[in-house]
Amino acid sequence: MTIPAVDISGATSLSNSTKRRLLVSLGLLFFVLLTLYSAILGVLLPNQIQNMDPANKTTTLGVIYAITSVFSTLATPISGALSDRTRTRFGRRTPWIVVGAGIGGGALMLVPLVSGLVAVTLLWLVATVCLNSMQPAVTAIVADRFVPAERGVASGVVGAAMTAGVSAGTIFGGLFAAQLNFAYFVLGLAILVVCLLFVVINPEQPVDGPRPAPFRLGAFVSGFWVSPRRHPDFAWAFAGRFTIYMGYQAILTYLLYILQDHIGFDQDHANATIARLSSVTFVALVISGLGAGWLSDRMRRRKPLVFAAGLVMAAAVAAPLVAPSLGGMMVYAVLIGIGYGTFM
Numbered sequence: 307m308t309i310p311a312v313d314i315s316g317a318t319s320l321s322n323s324t325k326r327r328l329l330v331s332l333g334l335l336f337f338v339l340l341t342l343y344s345a346i347l348g349v350l351l352p353n354q355i356q357n358m359d360p361a362n363k364t365t366t367l368g369v370i371y372a373i374t375s376v377f378s379t380l381a382t383p384i385s386g387a388l389s390d391r392t393r394t395r396f397g398r399r400t401p402w403i404v405v406g407a408g409i410g411g412g413a414l415m416l417v418p419l420v421s422g423l424v425a426v427t428l429l430w431l432v433a434t435v436c437l438n439s440m441q442p443a444v445t446a447i448v449a450d451r452f453v454p455a456e457r458g459v460a461s462g463v464v465g466a467a468m469t470a471g472v473s474a475g476t477i478f479g480g481l482f483a484a485q486l487n488f489a490y491f492v493l494g495l496a497i498l499v500v501c502l503l504f505v506v507i508n509p510e511q512p513v514d515g516p517r518p519a520p521f522r523l524g525a526f527v528s529g530f531w532v533s534p535r536r537h538p539d540f541a542w543a544f545a546g547r548f549t550i551y552m553g554y555q556a557i558l559t560y561l562l563y564i565l566q567d568h569i570g571f572d573q574d575h576a577n578a579t580i581a582r583l584s585s586v587t588f589v590a591l592v593i594s595g596l597g598a599g600w601l602s603d604r605m606r607r608r609k610p611l612v613f614a615a616g617l618v619m620a621a622a623v624a625a626p627l628v629a630p631s632l633g634g635m636m637v638y639a640v641l642i643g644i645g646y647g648t649f650m
Contacts, residue, residue, distance in 0.1 A: 331504045333467035338500045340471025342493045349479025350489055352562045364563055374431050378438040386442030391518050397510030399443040406440025407501035414494035418486040473588035480581030550649055568630055583639040590643025598648040611648055619645035
């Protein structure tokens with residue numbers, strides 16, 4: 307009788323068939339989740355806000371995102387800590403995945419059916435909080451079910467699926483921006499079905515070990531502080547990632563309005579162009595990601611490529627300012643894909 311290897315986290319070595327099934331399921335779930343986020347944040351919600359309040363669309367969209375970002379950012383670590391302490395016969399992650407996807411997906415389907423900015427904001431707030439409460443439970447499965455030697459591959463699958471989902475969501479949103487009811491329904495149903503299939507296909511075992519220490523908000527909050535003086539590398543990495551993601555998402559979020567108000571396209575033309583730009587970015591991202599990974603292994607250095615990626619992304623953002631045209635936006639799409647792929 308062979309006893310499976312166990313590491314200190316409690317993960318046991320999985321059979322090859324179980325491992326493949328779990329990897330495919332994780333990849334599909336994160337692909338759908340990032341498709342949902344990028345389609346709604348980058349295309350569908352900006353279109354909906356413009357249809358409701360065209361005169362104040364940029365300010366209104368910013369306010370909605372500010373409100374939902376605060377709550378969803380808080381929900382992610384808190385729900386992750388609570389899922390560690392959850393004990394049910396279905397496991398500790400499964401309840402969070404099922405409830406989060408159920409309520410979040412249902413709220414998404416209702417977003418295009420309500421009138422008024424307050425109702426849209428409240429429904430989107432419910433959806434983002436629930437989905438962000440579900441996400442850490444899914445992410446923790448990599449550590450829960452894979453031994454340390456297998457986590458790199460699992461994380462790579464998740465990362466690739468997320469990257470593909472961002473591009474797929476923007477393309478999906480651009481193609482179906484004129485059919486908001488259909489687009490929201492498909493995304494809400496997709497995340498619900500994928501999450502339910504995930505927990506059915508990959509059943510979680512109940513946790514038998516001792517319970518973690520009781521949740522204490524003060525200790526929880528203080529645990530997020532990492533001294534930049536004692537850990538300067540972490541501080542630089544955090545600052546770099548924060549600014550890269552902020553710049554990337556700021557352009558992506560307002561891309562519809564940039565194409566309309568800066569380039570001069572009408573709404574339909576802008577939505578179609580978003581799909582084209584995202585396709586170009588995706589190709590550049592895949593090529594640069596693979597190439598930069600190979601090159602960094604050959605160089606045995608990471609920082610020069612990270613620095614170069616930042617410069618390329620800065621040039622990408624400058625391109626539409628220098629050339630406010632479709633050509634300038636195409637240059638942006640190529641360069642942002644090269645820079646972001648290299649950085650990732």
